[in-house]
Amino acid sequence: MEQALDITLTVNGTAVSRRVAARQHLVDFLREELGLTGSHIGCEHGVCGACTLRVDGEIVRGCLMLAVQANGCRVDTIEGLSDSKELAPLQKAFHERNALQCGFCTPGMLMAAQDLLKHHPKAGREEIRLHISGNYCRCTGYQAIVDAIEEVMHGKG
Amino acid sequence: MGKAELPLHAPGTQLDRGYIGQSVPRPNAQRLLQGRGAFIDDLRFPRLAHAAFFRSPYAHARIKKLDFSIALKQPGVIGIFDGRAVAEYCTPWVAVLAHLKGIKSPPQHAIAIERACWQGEACAAVVAESRSQAEDAVGLIEAEWEELPVVVDMEASLRGDVVIHEELKDNVCFRRELDTEGVAGAFSGADLVVEDTFHFGRHTGACLEGRAILADYNAGEHSLTVYHATQAPHMMQDIFSRHLNIPEANVRVIAKDVGGSFGIKVHVYPDEMATAALSVMLRRPVKFVADRLESFLSDIHCREHRVRVRLACMKSGEILAFDLDDLTALGPYSVYPRTSGIEGNQVVNLTGGPYKHREYRARMHAVFTNKNVTCQYRAVGHPIAVALTEGIVDLAAQKLGMDPAEFRRRNLIADDAYPYTFPSGIKFEKLSHHQCLDKLLDLMGYQKLRQEQDRLRRDRIYRGIGLAAMIEVTNPSPAFYGVGGARISAQDGATLRLEPTGMVTVMCSVTEQGQGTEGIFAQIAASAVGVSIEKVRVITGDTGVTPYGGGTWASRGAGIGGEAVLQAGRALRANILEVAAATLKLERGLLDIVDNSVVDRLTLETRMPLAELGRVAYFRPDTLPPEFQSELTVTRHYTPRQYAFTFTNGIQASLVEVDPDTGFVKLLKHWCVEDSGTVVNPMLVDEQIRGGVVQGIGAALYEECLYGPDGQLLNGNLADYLVPMAPEMPDIVCAHVETPTRQSQLGAKGVGEAGTAGAPAAVMNAINDALAPLGARVTRMPFTPERILDGIARARTRA
Numbered sequence: 015m016e017q018a019l020d021i022t023l024t025v026n027g028t029a030v031s032r033r034v035a036a037r038q039h040l041v042d043f044l045r046e047e048l049g050l051t052g053s054h055i056g057c058e059h060g061v062c063g064a065c066t067l068r069v070d071g072e073i074v075r076g077c078l079m080l081a082v083q084a085n086g087c088r089v090d091t092i093e094g095l096s097d098s099k100e101l102a103p104l105q106k107a108f109h110e111r112n113a114l115q116c117g118f119c120t121p122g123m124l125m126a127a128q129d130l131l132k133h134h135p136k137a138g139r140e141e142i143r144l145h146i147s148g149n150y151c152r153c154t155g156y157q158a159i160v161d162a163i164e165e166v167m168h169g170k171g
Numbered sequence: 172m173g174k175a176e177l178p179l180h181a182p183g184t185q186l187d188r189g190y191i192g193q194s195v196p197r198p199n200a201q202r203l204l205q206g207r208g209a210f211i212d213d214l215r216f217p218r219l220a221h222a223a224f225f226r227s228p229y230a231h232a233r234i235k236k237l238d239f240s241i242a243l244k245q246p247g248v249i250g251i252f253d254g255r256a257v258a259e260y261c262t263p264w265v266a267v268l269a270h271l272k273g274i275k276s277p278p279q280h281a282i283a284i285e286r287a288c289w290q291g292e293a294c295a296a297v298v299a300e301s302r303s304q305a306e307d308a309v310g311l312i313e314a315e316w317e318e319l320p321v322v323v324d325m326e327a328s329l330r331g332d333v334v335i336h337e338e339l340k341d342n343v344c345f346r347r348e349l350d351t352e353g354v355a356g357a358f359s360g361a362d363l364v365v366e367d368t369f370h371f372g373r374h375t376g377a378c379l380e381g382r383a384i385l386a387d388y389n390a391g392e393h394s395l396t397v398y399h400a401t402q403a404p405h406m407m408q409d410i411f412s413r414h415l416n417i418p419e420a421n422v423r424v425i426a427k428d429v430g431g432s433f434g435i436k437v438h439v440y441p442d443e444m445a446t447a448a449l450s451v452m453l454r455r456p457v458k459f460v461a462d463r464l465e466s467f468l469s470d471i472h473c474r475e476h477r478v479r480v481r482l483a484c485m486k487s488g489e490i491l492a493f494d495l496d497d498l499t500a501l502g503p504y505s506v507y508p509r510t511s512g513i514e515g516n517q518v519v520n521l522t523g524g525p526y527k528h529r530e531y532r533a534r535m536h537a538v539f540t541n542k543n544v545t546c547q548y549r550a551v552g553h554p555i556a557v558a559l560t561e562g563i564v565d566l567a568a569q570k571l572g573m574d575p576a577e578f579r580r581r582n583l584i585a586d587d588a589y590p591y592t593f594p595s596g597i598k599f600e601k602l603s604h605h606q607c608l609d610k611l612l613d614l615m616g617y618q619k620l621r622q623e624q625d626r627l628r629r630d631r632i633y634r635g636i637g638l639a640a641m642i643e644v645t646n647p648s649p650a651f652y653g654v655g656g657a658r659i660s661a662q663d664g665a666t667l668r669l670e671p672t673g674m675v676t677v678m679c680s681v682t683e684q685g686q687g688t689e690g691i692f693a694q695i696a697a698s699a700v701g702v703s704i705e706k707v708r709v710i711t712g713d714t715g716v717t718p719y720g721g722g723t724w725a726s727r728g729a730g731i732g733g734e735a736v737l738q739a740g741r742a743l744r745a746n747i748l749e750v751a752a753a754t755l756k757l758e759r760g761l762l763d764i765v766d767n768s769v770v771d772r773l774t775l776e777t778r779m780p781l782a783e784l785g786r787v788a789y790f791r792p793d794t795l796p797p798e799f800q801s802e803l804t805v806t807r808h809y810t811p812r813q814y815a816f817t818f819t820n821g822i823q824a825s826l827v828e829v830d831p832d833t834g835f836v837k838l839l840k841h842w843c844v845e846d847s848g849t850v851v852n853p854m855l856v857d858e859q860i861r862g863g864v865v866q867g868i869g870a871a872l873y874e875e876c877l878y879g880p881d882g883q884l885l886n887g888n889l890a891d892y893l894v895p896m897a898p899e900m901p902d903i904v905c906a907h908v909e910t911p912t913r914q915s916q917l918g919a920k921g922v923g924e925a926g927t928a929g930a931p932a933a934v935m936n937a938i939n940d941a942l943a944p945l946g947a948r949v950t951r952m953p954f955t956p957e958r959i960l961d962g963i964a965r966a967r968t969r970a
Contacts, residue, residue, distance in 0.1 A: 037303075051213035052206020054430070056379045057463040061889040064379055092206030105204040109196050112858050116685030117203025118210065118379040118430030143897040150889070152379050152431045153685050155865035155926075156897040158858055 026094025041076025063149035066122035092121035115153030189698025194854035197690035211383035223305035227287030230882020247304030254284035268655030276505035288503035291468025325500035345512035357492035361483035372875035373475035380430020386450035403722035426712035467887030473548035492530035502544030517552025553928035635941025639932035645921025650815035662810035664718025673781030680720020681732030699740025701764030726921020738807035821845035834956030848920035863926020
């Protein structure tokens with residue numbers, strides 16, 4: 015039988031306790047057990063960034079972390095940061111500049127962009143491009159995404 | 172400019188084109204920004220079962236034995252089925268089209284029977300209560316194989332040393348020849364003949380969302396509802412109906428949010444057909460989502476061409492003729508139902524397309540191999556045709572010592588020469604090559620860049636400027652597929668309904684894949700009816716709801732679907748005014764609709780808000796004249812007829828810097844001037860172009876599906892298969908010339924594939940321009956550092 019463990023963590027501010035398979039990825043746990051389907055699965059080997067989440071304040075790949083590793087952690091997802099309005103300025107700029115097309119990469123892209131806003135609020139255009147270098151977008155060609163992030167940064171600066 | 176030519180409102184009023192031509196943000200993007208989209212894998216169903224596939228580890232092998240006994244005992248396993256079991260529910264298909272003369276392909280089953288013909292072909296299906304349980308069981312299927320000789324190289328395939336399908340006699344799926352008869356004379360009389368061979372790597376779409384399908388068979392009503400990440404819901408409805416033997420009216424295909432398509436999600440995939448069959452077999456909903464490794468092995472691949480091309484010209488620069496020989500490697504089957512013959516066919520149709528030479532000869536062979544199947548991916552054939560045209564044109568200009576921009580100017584078809592028939596037989600309604608060239612050179616500051624390039628060369632900094640003129644197939648008529656017997660609709664329809672609150676609901680058969688279809692339909696509908704855009708709600712992607720139509724492919728959404736929405740909007744506006752006239756007891760001609768209200772046409776004074784009109788029409792029709800019946804739902808359809816395709820044109824430029832020590836190419840900037848007719852939403856159009864350019868850059872510099880001699884895919888994951896990421900990409904400057912098509916009142920042509928069509932050629936020419944002082948030249952895409960260093964080394968050896 016599959017090994018299972020009990021975990022307790024905080025997801026988007028709410029305490030959650032579940033018994034999970036030891037092999038289950040954090041993003042699968044969020045999607046399958048909690049119904050938080052905003053974090054997407056694009057490659058499952060840590061390259062595309064579609065499953066980017068925030069764990070204890072740092073962005074991580076939800077496909078490279080096991081759910082059991084998040085025991086005792088605070089996990090924030092696109093749903094939580096949307097409801098708290100933390101992402102509102104980025105979401106507004108992405109919308110106005112059409113910095114998304116199919117929208118599959120967008121939650122992960124927003125998590126990465128918000129991380130840059132928090133840690134390097136004065137980043138330049140090249141630094142923005144570098145910071146989202148782990149987030150694959152097949153639709154936009156990235157320029158509008160860079161523009162939108164730059165606009166929010168400039169507004170803040 | 173189309174603006175003055177589009178009377179969305181009756182003459183005499185003060186109104187402009189409403190939202191047409193404005194950069195309105197897409198209303199439907201909001202949910203995606205909050206992670207509240209509805210992709211297939213986000214849907215939750217009771218009794219949902221999950222499919223995983225046992226795939227062939229060999230490129231070509233006989234299946235001697237499949238033993239499911241251990242796998243069947245695993246927890247959660249519901250059933251395991253081989254090809255024969257699935258074939259009892261799903262009939263095989265043969266992907267040929269009558270107008271592609273001589274094309275041939277063997278029958279293909281949803282699950283392979285007896286023989287696997289490429290590594291990754293599904294040979295058994297496991298259904299379990301969870302995906303992980305299904306995958307566990309896949310790993311416990313025991314198989315015995317007899318390896319068969321493989322055909323990997325396309326030249327070997329053409330020679331036919333090993334024939335993959337014995338019953339077909341040889342490996343040629345499709346061949347085409349075209350000759351204007353005067354080619355030999357043109358070459359013998361030419362001052363200059365240049366020749367080169369171009370190689371195009373096999374690559375793939377790499378959509379971020381894998382292919383996804385959730386099929387829900389209801390035995391009680393013998394109905395099948397399929398939630399499908401697809402570009403063509405009605406095409407799939409027809410196919411599920413015919414191959415699963417369920418009446419078409421009982422099949423409903425719903426495409427909710429789709430995570431990238433680019434042509435990948437417009438084809439019939441065996442594992443998806445199997446998933447639908449499994450739902451019927453098990454009488455419960457079954458889901459399959461291709462994971463990344465499966466995507467590389469089973470999403471269609473594309474390109475992989477070897478093209479020898481010759482160009483004849485005079486010292487004046489006048490091009491006399493093109494002569495080409497194209498060889499392209501398919502997989503072991505032509506892909507259903509569009510076939511795998513179209514890309515090569517397009518190369519023959521389009522090569523040399525921007526230029527005014529009259530002699531042309533082309534020969535093309537599309538051959539089977541034991542690699543994954545290939546089919547239509549964004550820009551289908553155009554990247555090949557544009558690159559070999561523009562590559563050989565640059566070589567000719569170089570040999571003549573002529574500036575490449577000037578060489579093009581002397582040969583581009585004149586802007587007043589239309590309508591025009593090109594030697595390959597294709598017809599152009601109206602193009603604007605010279606306007607686009609002028610605009611591009613001005614936009615990029617061409618002369619200054621040339622001066623800067625010269626200056627930097629003295630410091631051993633190797634910059635290159637590459638140009639690529641292009642034509643592009645858009646708004647296809649039934650000539651693309653319908654005439655060949657494919658049940659793929661070239662027409663589209665739109666239904667518009669005025670709601671009692673004065674809102675307008677639009678239902679259209681063109682789908683949304685993120686390109687902004689729903690956004691531009693809202694703009695067109697709002698403008699045509701006379702309401703503000705927030706009053707419009709658009710529904711697409713549901714065969715149970717929208718009119719019948721083709722969906723999203725071949726850059727047709729705005730031009731065909733948009734025209735249907737425009738016509739339906741105008742009809743709804745007329746019907747609303749009938750209701751207003753009856754209610755207000757005024758002449759209809761005295762009324763108009765502005766800003767959500769019926770107004771006096773001359774004074775613009777509000778006579779009746781649409782919400783009030785809706786209330787009367789729906790809830791108090793007793794107050795209307797007894798003989799009057801309001802009709803506030805209208806449907807209109809549109810099919811392009813006058814031309815087989817509505818060609819667009821454009822030109823791109825790339826500025827690169829090549830490091831001769833490392834072979835690295837730095838993309839400094841990219842420009843695109845495009846004429847796609849009426850631009851409904853400049854922001855969305857520019858974003859389509861930019862995204863397309865970056866996909867083209869991927870083909871030029873990074874992306875290639877590499878196969879070993881045994882037919883094994885060597886780099887089928889997102890770490891080894893390189894795609895364009897943000898830091899390496901340049902800023903892309905877009906500009907437009909607007910030559911509306913006269914075939915429709917909207918005047919829109921297609922634009923979604925333009926970027927991908929021209930970017931590889933522009934980048935290639937820029938690299939070769941940078942390498943010119945070193946005497947080096949590269950013609951094998953993608954231009955990896957290794958290939959560039961190799962090109963430089965070969966030049967040194969020659970010197």
